[in-house]
Amino acid sequence: MTAELRAAALHLVSCDACSLVVNESTAAEHPGHCPRCHEVLHRRKPDSLRRSWAYLIAAAILYIPANLLPALHTTRLFGRSDDTILSGVVELWQDGSWDLAIIVFTASIVVPLLKIGVLAMLLITTQRGSTWRQRERTRLYRIIEFIGQWSMLDVFAVALLVTLVHFGAFARIEPGGGIIAFGAVVLLTMLATKSFDPRLIWDAPAARPPPRTDQHHD
Amino acid sequence: MPAQALIVCEHCDTVHRRVELAPGAAARCHTCGGPLYHRSRLELNAMLALTIAGIIVFAVANAYPLVTLSSQGIRNEAALWQMVASAWNSHIALVAAIAALTVFFFPLLQLALYAYILLPLSLHRVPRGFAAAMHLLRQLRPWSMVEVFLIGVLVTIIKIGSLADVVLQPGIWSFGVLTALLTALAGFDTRELWQAADEAQR
Ligand SMILES: [Zn+2]
Numbered sequence: 001m002t003a004e005l006r007a008a009a010l011h012l013v014s015c016d017a018c019s020l021v022v023n024e025s026t027a028a029e030h031p032g033h034c035p036r037c038h039e040v041l042h043r044r045k046p047d048s049l050r051r052s053w054a055y056l057i058a059a060a061i062l063y064i065p066a067n068l069l070p071a072l073h074t075t076r077l078f079g080r081s082d083d084t085i086l087s088g089v090v091e092l093w094q095d096g097s098w099d100l101a102i103i104v105f106t107a108s109i110v111v112p113l114l115k116i117g118v119l120a121m122l123l124i125t126t127q128r129g130s131t132w133r134q135r136e137r138t139r140l141y142r143i144i145e146f147i148g149q150w151s152m153l154d155v156f157a158v159a160l161l162v163t164l165v166h167f168g169a170f171a172r173i174e175p176g177g178g179i180i181a182f183g184a185v186v187l188l189t190m191l192a193t194k195s196f197d198p199r200l201i202w203d204a205p206a207a208r209p210p211p212r213t214d215q216h217h218d
Numbered sequence: 219m220p221a222q223a224l225i226v227c228e229h230c231d232t233v234h235r236r237v238e239l240a241p242g243a244a245a246r247c248h249t250c251g252g253p254l255y256h257r258s259r260l261e262l263n264a265m266l267a268l269t270i271a272g273i274i275v276f277a278v279a280n281a282y283p284l285v286t287l288s289s290q291g292i293r294n295e296a297a298l299w300q301m302v303a304s305a306w307n308s309h310i311a312l313v314a315a316i317a318a319l320t321v322f323f324f325p326l327l328q329l330a331l332y333a334y335i336l337l338p339l340s341l342h343r344v345p346r347g348f349a350a351a352m353h354l355l356r357q358l359r360p361w362s363m364v365e366v367f368l369i370g371v372l373v374t375i376i377k378i379g380s381l382a383d384v385v386l387q388p389g390i391w392s393f394g395v396l397t398a399l400l401t402a403l404a405g406f407d408t409r410e411l412w413q414a415a416d417e418a419q420r
């Protein structure tokens with residue numbers, strides 16, 4: 001650990017809203033509020049780990065119907081087919097549109113799984129007070145925060161298909177329950193990511209007792 | 219030391235002293251490597267121009283259909299509001315709500331708030347309810363998904379292009395321009411507007 005000064009140790013709080021640095025001990029007329037923008041000051045996001053877990057577990061549960069239930073029902077003259085999100089990707093690949101297949105596979109399968117996996121890892125290591133690869137863990141957090149909304153791609157795709165493809169008996173596309181669950185998964189993972197406070201990753205060393213070697217130097 | 223001389227990393231809580239940056243440079247936290255702040259010579263007029271252009275393009279994007287699809291002598295068109303309506307009618311209310319909020323209401327509110335904040339600030343005045351408007355603007359940011367919508371529509375168009383006759387309409391081009399404008403606006407650090415408001419009040 002470097003000798004960097006951390007705001008909490010100096011009794012400084014940075015306002016989440018306007019990034020003004022406020023000294024807690026000299027907080028003016030409205031204690032606990034930012035003097036510039038009047039937002040409530042938090043050292044850390046309130047109840048961060050518990051909220052983040054709750055959203056994450058809900059997302060992980062809904063991930064199952066999101067992938068098992070069909071997202072689209074296609075009716076053609078020659079019959080009817082049901083597509084889940086994954087079978088839609090496979091179909092794209094078989095049609096030779098491997099570039100589209102990769103885009104949809106990344107946005108709909110890789111990103112949600114990555115977000116759920118990374119968040120679970122961050123929550124577990126943070127709860128254990130781990131000092132393992134703090135820098136890389138913080139970077140992973142920034143990545144999942146950035147890519148979060150891109151999973152909505154398939155939700156918009158389904159809305160467009162349902163609107164465009166209704167040609168009476170010839171061809172019709174209707175949505176399936178899978179897309180509702182999928183939209184909910186994306187929203188929940190975004191909320192889970194927003195609830196997690198990456199500063200908690202760096203709170204770990206201070207909370208631990210100093211290294212044992214100190215005892216021998218007397 | 220004045221508080222504005224300090225900045226705290228939002229990712230790891232390390233305290234840094236603000237230093238003057240060269241144009242185009244960005245400061246990174248040396249504990250966690252995250253972005254701290256970048257040199258924004260806060261160009262209020264440029265932001266205002268982007269906002270006004272954004273409002274005009276937003277109107278055009280929603281006035282025209284995005285794309286038409288013809289098959290068996292039937293021609294169907296899709297505009298954003300038609301997508302919301304058909305999602306609603308197909309009993310996927312959540313999808314209808316996501317499309318209506320993240321592609322229509324949130325971006326529109328975002329542009330309106332930018333205009334409300336930037337117009338007076340460019341005249342060195344602070345608008346009423348500045349703090350509330352700034353808070354709302356900050357909270358809206360991650361929930362505005364125009365760029366994701368655009369890519370989703372483009373992927374779908376390419377996908378069905380081989381099956382039926384697809385014609386692009388002005389709506390899709392406008393959404394492309396809107397995406398570029400909103401991305402350029404998001405490049406400005408809105409936290410710097412607090413500094414501008416402080417100076418205007420003086
Ligand atoms: Zn503040």
Ligand SMILES: [Zn+2]
Nearest residue numbers: 227230247250
């Ligand atoms: Zn940092």
